[in-house]
Amino acid sequence: MSKEPEPRVDSTLSKGLAILEKLSSMKSGSGVSDLSRELGLTKSNTFRLLQTLTALGYVRREPDRRYAATLKAWQVGRSVVENLNLRAAASQMLLYLSEETKETIYLAVRDGLNIVYIDKIESTKPIRSWNPIGGAAPIYCVGTGKALLAEDYRLLRDEVAANLQPFTDRTITDAAALDKDVAATKLRGYAIDTGEFRPNVLSFGAAIHLPNGETAGALGVSVPDINLGEGDSDRIGALVQHAASTVSKNLRRL
Amino acid sequence: MSKEPEPRVDSTLSKGLAILEKLSSMKSGSGVSDLSRELGLTKSNTFRLLQTLTALGYVRREPDRRYAATLKAWQVGRSVVENLNLRAAASQMLLYLSEETKETIYLAVRDGLNIVYIDKIESTKPIRSWNPIGGAAPIYCVGTGKALLAEDYRLLRDEVAANLQPFTDRTITDAAALDKDVAATKLRGYAIDTGEFRPNVLSFGAAIHLPNGETAGALGVSVPDINLGEGDSDRIGALVQHAASTVSKNLRRL
């Protein structure tokens, strides 16, 4: 096996970010001792890093002497998304899809070999397909992901094909099937996931393009299979495709 | 002169976060040299920190060899907001409202087409308007709910309008009246419930916003109509509105 060059990481930075992540994921802050135990750091080390994070505004001391994450991390992260102001550009079409299908609508972008949901509208039907905003999924098994994969397939193929983990019994697990599926997606203009990530949850996705042809993201509809009647599949696919191309046109005007 | 405890900061951590912030604020990534120049760091230092950030998933190399922020920072920030303790941020203002009005004060968030009370302060007056913490109410007939409804009206209108159940003889039951009421709420800056959920129990509500304008929740005052004298309505409405905007500002500083 080829030896990876093994990236050199600054321990201070990674510990600091680990603390930040930990604090961000907790409802109410934590004390120094707890934190250090959970992260396997010494108390004094943890304390010092917390001081730094506090000075930088990422962490605040609660009146009860606990440490808690501030909204600064959120503001930083927000500016990342803002710089792709996709949400604004896509919101009307998400709404339209929601009204037309009454199912759960997602807006997603690619992040390496995953997709991340940056917006969604809940299904109004009792059975929901649940996925949080900010959640992630592998690019090769959900509708939005497959749409994005097809866009950059030459770039991504080898890396994706080398790592096809199964999530359900329908997940694509061999490169040949992947090739075929991507080709079908390109031909049809939108992607179909037949329950390849979550059992019995189907999804449809289509890509959104920037004016220069680059791929900006994808939107999709997620549907529990029992909600899907005869012919619904084609209808939803067409809706998704139309919505995505409309958003792409909107981006031109921005 | 008073000696400030002079916060001790870990330089590695602060430099790393500075890089992250910088990258997050740029539309398309940057090269090592540019970054180091803008931040006043050496190239090799910048390079090393970028390696670390990449290994931790906060930064990615674009195919054109530039470095760009991933959405990880955003995901971290997102979880801050999700775990954000609105109760803590709002508690002082709830108390203030309680002292000013002596009536029952509520803090609520939206959950689909209902609102859920996540905190309250009991009225000190003998006649109470009763609702438990954790209890729910339809979004279109109480003060806090109507404030939240007005925020996301485009998204919610059709669904809400399709299901207007009457609870009292004042409950809004047709879509036209709902439109009008929401418009009035928006104009006035706070919502009024004239006993539309419980007979003779009026309420007032105003929305709380995150720094980017997203709606975080709402707070409100509930008043039995016999407690309400001439002019009290305007006074309480103004108080509620002011309290909500103060909490919103608090969130900014968090």
Add this chain to the structure above:
DNA sequence: CTCATTGTTCCGCTATATAGAATGCACATT
């Protein structure tokens, strides 16, 4: 009043992050 636990400070040592120079790459310009 202990005793137990947490937050904070101090300090000497060494692993760590650093600066700066050297190397390697890609592409213009001649």
Add this chain to the structure above:
DNA sequence: AATGTGCATTCTATATAGCGGAACAATGAG
């Protein structure tokens, strides 16, 4: 081709920044 420019990346010797551990303070419980 040959040369030059600007970039990313690697190397290395050195100073110091960050580290662990233990001491100290401040709580709070029993």
